[in-house]
Amino acid sequence: xxxxxxxxxxxxxxxxxxxxxxxxxxxxxxxxxxxxxxxxxxxxxxxxxxxxxxxxxxxxxxxxxxxxxxxxxxxxxxxxxxxxxxxxxxxxxxxxxxxxxx
Numbered sequence: 001x002x003x004x005x006x007x008x009x010x011x012x013x014x015x016x017x018x019x020x021x022x023x024x025x026x027x028x029x030x031x032x033x034x035x036x037x038x039x040x041x042x043x044x045x046x047x048x049x050x051x052x053x054x055x056x057x058x059x060x061x062x063x064x065x066x067x068x069x070x071x072x073x074x075x076x077x078x079x080x081x082x083x084x085x086x087x088x089x090x091x092x093x094x095x096x097x098x099x100x101x102x
Contacts, residue, residue: 008093010060017097024100026058031077033070043076050080053087058096 001009002018009016015024029049031042052059061084067073084090091099 008097010093015060015093015096017101020097020101022100024058024097026060026096028060028062029080030062031064031067031073033066033068033073039070039072042073046076046080050083053083058100059084059088 007018009018010026010028012028012030013025015026016022017024029046031046032038033042049059061081063077067077
């Protein structure tokens with residue numbers, strides 16, 4: 001990835017700063033609407049993640065096109081996004097890597 005010019009890679013738990021060779025713990029809040037059970041689990045996870053908004057834990061908010069297939073998920077994502085906005089500052093990956101490099 002480095003030879004192709006990528007500056008980061010991410011998974012559900014970490015962001016890998018490729019040029020800096022750092023692995024930064026920053027769990028992602030994700031959603032899935034692939035089945036009714038997964039919709040319910042995603043909504044529960046979104047509500048649970050509101051509890052960590054008052055902690056110094058770095059978190060990421062990941063949305064995908066299929067997440068918008070469920071009105072319930074859209075409501076849960078919107079509610080969590082509003083809660084995050086009240087307690088956190090939204091930053092890009094580039095800003096995040098710069099801030100965590102200090």
